[in-house]
Amino acid sequence: MKTIKDAVHDHIRVDDFALSLLDTPEMQRLRHIRQLGTAYLVYPSANHTRFEHSLGVYHLAVQALDNLGVAGIERDEVRAAALLHDVGHTPFSHNVEDIVEEHIGKRHDEVDDVLEGNVARVLEDRGLSPERVASLIRGEGKYGQLVSGELDVDRMDYLVRDAHHTGVPYGTIDNRRLVLELDFVDEELVLGEGNVQTAEALLLARALMHPTVYNHHVARISKAMLKRATERLIEDSVRAERVRRMDDHELVVALRKNEATAETGARLAERRLYKRAVWKPRDEVSDGALDAEPRALEREIAADADVEPHEVVVDVSTPPRMAETEASVVVDGEKKPLERVSRLVNTLRKVSEDEWRFGVYAPEEKLEDVRKSSERYV
Amino acid sequence: MKTIKDAVHDHIRVDDFALSLLDTPEMQRLRHIRQLGTAYLVYPSANHTRFEHSLGVYHLAVQALDNLGVAGIERDEVRAAALLHDVGHTPFSHNVEDIVEEHIGKRHDEVDDVLEGNVARVLEDRGLSPERVASLIRGEGKYGQLVSGELDVDRMDYLVRDAHHTGVPYGTIDNRRLVLELDFVDEELVLGEGNVQTAEALLLARALMHPTVYNHHVARISKAMLKRATERLIEDSVRAERVRRMDDHELVVALRKNEATAETGARLAERRLYKRAVWKPRDEVSDGALDAEPRALEREIAADADVEPHEVVVDVSTPPRMAETEASVVVDGEKKPLERVSRLVNTLRKVSEDEWRFGVYAPEEKLEDVRKSSERYV
């Protein structure tokens, strides 16, 4: 047993099997992928990585398995899935994954990196099936719920970790209690009796972290800029599959060096970010703008405003899914969906819809032109 | 007044002047330089940067200035110096600065970045002399002691910040008290009456962080590997002055791409680090080895062991200086050097000497050969 010191969970104990997985280049790469992408441009301390998050998820999964009394090969499979669940991530986490996946036609949890190569070899040496582990990562099967589901250990780690590293206090949910209270009822992962509040607190933490951190407009702008630049990089010269395997260092340097993206690369390096020309709730946005293909809309606005095409960025986010609202809790001895027993939970879903914003961003010096032109389309 | 959220000091308030300094590309670059270099290979959460540390030092400096009642231009100079004190840093902080400075013949606090360019312009717009600010960064003059001295706010920030991000509890000194108790006696910055223990605690925090974090053998090995590779990079193709202006992203990618350093670049990426062939306290090391030029010694051992020259790394660290032992404290109304009133402090100096180690590192598969050859020389 080796002990790894973690800023959130203190000491995390890992056995030789977990160590072998950690020692693969695929996992080590996660040391160089920031957990929150460009959020460090708003929260200077938010430099934590997918690597430490993966360790944290592993740690919570082991606690849940201990508590649920899961042993043998199933335990090893879940441990592996917890540790590996982010191994297929693109650089800058969720910031560029859409664009990369669109180009290569695969999601980050369709995890080649688990099915073949160094990771697969370590799994097979332990007598595990890489396919089984990959299916757990996709949330399939009874134990897949622990790794990716409404009550998975992934979100239990990231909320607390993001709070610790940003300094925002909202994410300090009662992790230990959540893990201790997980139970299976009819093969469904639920929270045991007396935990409606525990579940509500988890949801509230997410609901508060969203506008403050994940959806902060500066994080949204820098993410949209990064995304568009990565798209240009792919169209210009670098294969999407190559981008997918990069770490943050490599993508940053590629953006700075490539002619088509150097301007955005420098803007991100020096934090000279675009500003909001448009920032509207859904019911104020025209149907045309909602239905338009964002890049086509950008070209139209740019032409109208007489600016360079890359100087207009249209940002249509998907509202957070609030998966936890679908979780079940035991109330008076019976398994019930959280949204039926908690008045708060339904409100939180609506709150998250309220937060939705349609954004158009442009360089400060072009802001007025883009704003005027946008008015015709948005 | 803008407020920036920090994981250590919570809310840090910055005025327009401080914001203008923060907005220079020179300061923004520090967002991409890890505070502890390669220590994240031991402590996965240790990904914090020189940027957040600079903000923290600024915050503590403002508190000290408020408390000391320093106003006007001197206050602005000290604020600027606190914020800018690390602007000249090489990538990976202290890890490669020696090698770069050796090649360009300047120390990182001989701060061109303050004397000219964007930073100098912001200072001059405020009516400040860049030369004055640079001299404060070097610790000169009465107020220079606040920025770089035995009781400077630099160490007050980094000990607590490093503790927060590594998860090691030793660095949790009583910062607020230290800042409140600073005073000037005969132009010397001292701690007021009743603070011998406060000062001892600061020193102890450093004494405990050293072996556990800063001097951890894995941090030492990865740092030595990085240093040698950077040296080869400079000798091979990249100008030292260019390396100095890089951020971590650029140095990492340069090491991976350059033929002379690609092997070390990959090793650092995948954490396939060298191991210790030799690890000895000073009194067990031969005089010849102590006096030798490390790179010459490497070549001799490599030839003897019949391995590639870059497969032997000799690491002779300088013991930590323990500057705080020279600080003064007011005791019974009189200013006295801390080492005269504290039994602990003298011991800590010796403890830090005890920790000194002479290291020779090599790839795992060559370890025995290098060990045997080293015995002849070390």
Added chain:
Amino acid sequence: MKTIKDAVHDHIRVDDFALSLLDTPEMQRLRHIRQLGTAYLVYPSANHTRFEHSLGVYHLAVQALDNLGVAGIERDEVRAAALLHDVGHTPFSHNVEDIVEEHIGKRHDEVDDVLEGNVARVLEDRGLSPERVASLIRGEGKYGQLVSGELDVDRMDYLVRDAHHTGVPYGTIDNRRLVLELDFVDEELVLGEGNVQTAEALLLARALMHPTVYNHHVARISKAMLKRATERLIEDSVRAERVRRMDDHELVVALRKNEATAETGARLAERRLYKRAVWKPRDEVSDGALDAEPRALEREIAADADVEPHEVVVDVSTPPRMAETEASVVVDGEKKPLERVSRLVNTLRKVSEDEWRFGVYAPEEKLEDVRKSSERYV
């Protein structure tokens, strides 16, 4: 300036005037009154006192005053009111205050202890009017809002302090931000632009602390037992005015020693608490029970169940008022009531109504008898 070390706010600085107030026997008495009454029977670490809370409220008030730029006599008045706001508290905080106040016909913020005696003398020595300070404690006037209003510093301290000492993470609101963002618009204390979430977080913290800590059924039971016993004590032998001046030590010992209350005194000492015979939401309680005078109802049920009168305790709590929902926030440059701009806030009010419970408690060995009899009445 003296510095007092606090577990929540770290260093609290107090000047001679604040120290003189703290040094009065009236304020020192608060060192012996637990902030959360009997909640320590659920949360063993919840032993914090009204004294440390008063210091914390003082500390936050000073920060708010600094930020709002309030100086001179008004500043002194608010500081005094913040420090003194709980000086009239009965032992065990809110647990017995109703019963005492009912007997003496005064509320705890009708603060004799401020208007006369040692405290009044210190105030007058400073040139302050005890009447003015007392009116601020009652929340009157512009600055009274800071001490007792929808956004007062009282609740900012207690939520965080209760979280720290119980170990429940829900109360960790962003205090520093709240204090920095307070502003006056048309003489009303509001939160400035961009703080809807900050206000929501404050309300959520309260909404989550309520069921978990303040309204935990064991806290409710022990509080109801204490209240009834104190009532018997007053009716039996000890004047209500005397009880009001006691601290926890004196009330505990009085309950243990007095024949009429010794049984409850011993039960509280040994944590042999009554259990719930009835625990119902409002819509399941008969109108008769809701309208009945609780002690009359107790006698009826006790007679019916053939148990001692003091072995039935009827507990009808008032739902938490959620005063913060009435606070105002600046949105798009305009002052607006929080409940109009936040969907969450309306829900939270309903959530707090949902939590309301009607309880009947009895000794474990009589539980079935009392339960059966209760059914006829409740």
Added chain:
Amino acid sequence: MKTIKDAVHDHIRVDDFALSLLDTPEMQRLRHIRQLGTAYLVYPSANHTRFEHSLGVYHLAVQALDNLGVAGIERDEVRAAALLHDVGHTPFSHNVEDIVEEHIGKRHDEVDDVLEGNVARVLEDRGLSPERVASLIRGEGKYGQLVSGELDVDRMDYLVRDAHHTGVPYGTIDNRRLVLELDFVDEELVLGEGNVQTAEALLLARALMHPTVYNHHVARISKAMLKRATERLIEDSVRAERVRRMDDHELVVALRKNEATAETGARLAERRLYKRAVWKPRDEVSDGALDAEPRALEREIAADADVEPHEVVVDVSTPPRMAETEASVVVDGEKKPLERVSRLVNTLRKVSEDEWRFGVYAPEEKLEDVRKSSERYV
């Protein structure tokens, strides 16, 4: 399994056996005994109790037992001993135990409360021998070292708990690591390889907490006043055996009500403490004073100064024992005494001797008279 929320260790899980022990009146009494006696007069938040400390020690003991693989009856015995180790404590913890024990001729770990009564019954129901458990509490036998020895879990809990509740940062030792690294070598409890620093940090935490908290002069004065008053109480009217069974509430009220102690009782309630007439290191105290019986010396000084006998308090503390210096650590595969492998440890012992002070205290208004008279004797 029931879960108890603790401010330090978060969730503490207790089984039915531990719950039965907790439910005895003997253990419940510890809810009303402050862990640090009168230290709350210096640190207002230091109101934590022996009860929560006992739970914390139990929690750490279980972790150590898990890690050491101790099962069966030995495990139960150690668990019981950890939970019960303070059950025999007098009110106000160490403040009055000397005086009580002197009068009844027994130490607080000669634990009648374990050998008979409710606790003994619970132990016997579980098939355990009260005598065995009592011997573990006294630190006897292999497993007694875990409960009371150089590396016991008692000190691991109290240092961190005292830090949490006072707000003093020095006690934040790496508890989890200490517990994980405990091992038995030749029946001796030691810290495993690589833990010299871990042990040093534990000692340093104690060394820093001593002058700042435990030995703070205001804590010393109030403790000495409490001790003398308790002595008068015993001599006047209340049997020592009765005092021993009191909790803080009862002793406080007894002191306030009893004529011989009412003055001190009121002084402690209102924090009108004596001041230091004499405060000298050992080498400045005359042999006569060191050898004198403190109460005889008090009478002499009082007569000389012409003040009431109880207005002079002589306080001769015993220096902290620094038991941890005798602990062993594995170094290079061999068990070695910590003091042989750590330069720091020897210094710390001397530091703790340096801190020793001889005190004479008196009411502020008599201070000068007592000071002058003391000079003749001390």
